[in-house]
Amino acid sequence: MSAHRLKLFPKNGIRKCLTGIDGLDQISEGGLPEGRATLVCGPAGCGKTVLAMEFLVRGATEFNEPGVFIAFEETGEELSQNAASMGIDLPGLCARKKLAVDHVRVDRSEIAECGDYDLAGLFVRLEAAIKAIGAKRVVLDTVSSLFSGLANVNILRAELRRLFSWLKSKGITAVITAEKGEGKLTREGIEEYVADCVILLDHRVENQTSIRLLRVIKYRGSMHGTNEYPFLIGSSGLSVLPLSSLRLDHKAPTQRIPTGVPRLDTMLGGKGFYRGSSILVSGGAGTGKSSLAAHFVKAACQRGERALYMSSERSTDEVMRNMRSIGIDLEPFVKRGLLHLCALRPGTFSLETHLLTVHNLMKTFNPKVMVVDPITNFVSLGTHAEVGSMVTRLIDMIKSRQITGMFTSFTSADSLPDFSEVGVSSQMDTWLLLRNLECNGERNRGLYVLKSRGMAHSNQIRTFVLTDTGIRLLDVYVGPSGLLTGSARMTQEAQEHAEATEREQRLKHKGSELKQKRQQLEARIASMRSEYELEEKSLLTDVHEMEMRGKQIALGRVEMSRARKADRIRGNGRGPA
Amino acid sequence: MIPQNRKSKSTTATRKSNGEEYVLRLYVTGATSRSRRAILNINAICGEHLEGKYNLEIVDILQNPALAREAQIVAAPTLIKLLPLPLRRIIGDLSDTERVLAGLDLKSEPRV
Ligand SMILES: Nc1ncnc2c1ncn2[C@@H]1O[C@H](COP(=O)(O)OP(=O)(O)O)[C@@H](O)[C@H]1O
Numbered sequence: 001m002s003a004h005r006l007k008l009f010p011k012n013g014i015r016k017c018l019t020g021i022d023g024l025d026q027i028s029e030g031g032l033p034e035g036r037a038t039l040v041c042g043p044a045g046c047g048k049t050v051l052a053m054e055f056l057v058r059g060a061t062e063f064n065e066p067g068v069f070i071a072f073e074e075t076g077e078e079l080s081q082n083a084a085s086m087g088i089d090l091p092g093l094c095a096r097k098k099l100a101v102d103h104v105r106v107d108r109s110e111i112a113e114c115g116d117y118d119l120a121g122l123f124v125r126l127e128a129a130i131k132a133i134g135a136k137r138v139v140l141d142t143v144s145s146l147f148s149g150l151a152n153v154n155i156l157r158a159e160l161r162r163l164f165s166w167l168k169s170k171g172i173t174a175v176i177t178a179e180k181g182e183g184k185l186t187r188e189g190i191e192e193y194v195a196d197c198v199i200l201l202d203h204r205v206e207n208q209t210s211i212r213l214l215r216v217i218k219y220r221g222s223m224h225g226t227n228e229y230p231f232l233i234g235s236s237g238l239s240v241l242p243l244s245s246l247r248l249d250h251k252a253p254t255q256r257i258p259t260g261v262p263r264l265d266t267m268l269g270g271k272g273f274y275r276g277s278s279i280l281v282s283g284g285a286g287t288g289k290s291s292l293a294a295h296f297v298k299a300a301c302q303r304g305e306r307a308l309y310m311s312s313e314r315s316t317d318e319v320m321r322n323m324r325s326i327g328i329d330l331e332p333f334v335k336r337g338l339l340h341l342c343a344l345r346p347g348t349f350s351l352e353t354h355l356l357t358v359h360n361l362m363k364t365f366n367p368k369v370m371v372v373d374p375i376t377n378f379v380s381l382g383t384h385a386e387v388g389s390m391v392t393r394l395i396d397m398i399k400s401r402q403i404t405g406m407f408t409s410f411t412s413a414d415s416l417p418d419f420s421e422v423g424v425s426s427q428m429d430t431w432l433l434l435r436n437l438e439c440n441g442e443r444n445r446g447l448y449v450l451k452s453r454g455m456a457h458s459n460q461i462r463t464f465v466l467t468d469t470g471i472r473l474l475d476v477y478v479g480p481s482g483l484l485t486g487s488a489r490m491t492q493e494a495q496e497h498a499e500a501t502e503r504e505q506r507l508k509h510k511g512s513e514l515k516q517k518r519q520q521l522e523a524r525i526a527s528m529r530s531e532y533e534l535e536e537k538s539l540l541t542d543v544h545e546m547e548m549r550g551k552q553i554a555l556g557r558v559e560m561s562r563a564r565k566a567d568r569i570r571g572n573g574r575g576p577a
Numbered sequence: 578m579i580p581q582n583r584k585s586k587s588t589t590a591t592r593k594s595n596g597e598e599y600v601l602r603l604y605v606t607g608a609t610s611r612s613r614r615a616i617l618n619i620n621a622i623c624g625e626h627l628e629g630k631y632n633l634e635i636v637d638i639l640q641n642p643a644l645a646r647e648a649q650i651v652a653a654p655t656l657i658k659l660l661p662l663p664l665r666r667i668i669g670d671l672s673d674t675e676r677v678l679a680g681l682d683l684k685s686e687p688r689v
């Protein structure tokens with residue numbers, strides 16, 4: 001983890017403050033600007049408070065940086081309740097002086113305004129809280145409430161400006177939240193004077209599924225991802241999923257792990273899969289895909305490695321029962337905490353949400369191997385391109401964690417595999433094909449290694465049987481006439497088909513890469529433009545203020561000289577001659 | 578919410594009452610000119626309109642931040658009318674007497 005983090009520090013430029021929020025540190029290339037204020041804006045319910053809270057809690061618990069939460073909306077109890085739903089003990093953290101929470105109530109119905117004032121009350125309370133716990137981080141959630149509670153916008157603007165520069169002078173890293181405005185980032189135009197980093201959160205419904213999105217609008221002096229990144233709020237807080245595959249620096253795997261079927265290991269150069277590689281197992285109904293996956297998982301658990309098995313088709317009970325019928329009892333592994341079985345229901349969530357679920361499971365359970373059975377059930381959730389990109393990101397996730405992943409793919413019965421079904425075979429390191437074979441009136445199953453990168457693998461079709469003690473690979477498949485011709489031809493065909501699709505995939509990939517680059521470029525241009533506009537606005541405001549001040553000074557001089565003159569005249573009149 | 582009988586060196590009470598119908602508290606920040614203006618203004622208003630029936634306490638929040646928190650002070654100066662109910666807050670230097678009187682429910686809102 002820490003090595004992973006260190007890599008995130010920028011090579012040059014400003015100092016950054018890690019948020020500890022999953023994914024956010026990656027897309028912001030190392031966290032928020034240290035000692036500065038970051039503006040987090042978005043509509044109600046988009047997750048501003050959750051993000052701000054997690055920034056403080058992680059700061060306090062993971063980076064030993066105590067934090068002050070100034071809550072304009074929720075009371076301390078409400079915040080504690082919300083935090084508890086994410087497993088955070090807010091009162092406990094406050095008791096240990098890791099956090100301080102101050103609910104600042106601004107109720108317009110109770111307040112009348114009469115003459116000049118400032119926000120010294122807020123300053124004094126904030127300063128006291130900072131001092132009391134030695135805070136390094138501060139959250140103001142949300143400053144929009146100040147504007148709805150107090151009427152004098154000019155005073156508020158000036159005071160917020162003063163507040164932000166005061167925080168800066170104290171070297172505090174702050175997160176300021178504000179409500180999204182019509183056609184601008186915040187209702188009150190706060191983005192004009194919190195200029196270092198601006199993050200926009202959004203909550204949208206797409207294809208009847210709701211999706212949360214995060215975007216770094218601006219980050220002065222730093223590179224940052226310009227895309228909209230989907231994020232989830234769950235029981236472990238907020239996680240942002242970086243788009244892939246930006247990092248191509250996965251270590252090439254060298255270690256090998258058994259497949260769980262000894263004779264399959266033999267077919268794969270005698271040693272099985274590479275650790276951290278991706279394996280596609282495709283075949284028709286009942287060809288034994290899940291059984292193969294169960295062997296793989298069982299072998300991992302027997303080595304004492306944690307395994308994650310995600311079924312997109314059956315309940316976990318069904319999976320266990322089916323596996324028991326071929327003599328694989330997974331229950332002891334579940335009991336020992338080595339195996340996590342879970343059922344994903346493709347229909348109920350978007351692709352992004354599923355990906356995030358998997359991502360979170362990987363993080364919390366930390367498996368060494370994982371299975372998605374079958375991955376084809378997700379196809380209906382998006383276009384080919386979207387599904388393809390989901391698989392790319394999935395593979396990116398497993399590779400960066402050195403997880404060996406097996407994905408099964410359902411293909412229609414006896415034709416050659418329908419290669420367009422997932423559009424992913426080219427991304428997989430190893431591709432196993434399971435087939436029903438008909439010969440001499442006998443039905444057999446056949447297994448064939450279509451490809452396996454980085455190893456000398458068998459090119460033969462092997463028959464196998466499913467017994468009540470598991471999969472058994474038999475000898476080389478012999479065609480109807482006792483010759484290998486039938487299988488040889490099939491092999492040849494399959495191989496040619498595979499090569500053709502792979503070429504096609506690569507071409508498509510290049511095309512989409514180009515498109516993606518173009519989009520990234522455009523997004524960057526747009527972001528630079530909006531950054532420039534913000535800066536221009538704030539400069540203009542500054543200039544205007546300076547002019548005003550200049551005028552006032554000039555006026556003051558005139559008045560003063562008038563006053564002096566009067567004194568002199570009076571003095572002359574009264575003084576002794 | 579606001580302790581009624583709390584006394585500290587940062588608060589000074591002006592007692593000119595026997596009935597004490599009006600309990601007021603003015604939160605200021607040290608001896609800035611704005612604070613001084615607010616104090617002068619409220620003293621004048623009380624002297625003129627509440628003679629003999631008020632208790633005014635002045636709190637310096639710079640010396641006692643905890644009191645600012647307890648009383649939910651955001652702006653300074655803030656005048657709080659604790660009694661009679663309902664509780665009212667008037668923020669600012671109290672330079673507009675009519676508005677202050679309206680805020681204290683002593684007069685209806687001035688027409689502008
Ligand atoms: N423990 C949790 N699990 C899942 N979702 C949660 C959890 N806690 C809060 N949420 C979700 O977070 C959202 C609230 O976000 P919040 O930060 O309060 O929004 P904002 O401050 O922008 O108005 C709600 O949609 C709520 O459903």
Ligand SMILES: [Mg+2]
Nearest residue numbers: 048049073141
């Ligand atoms: Mg909120």
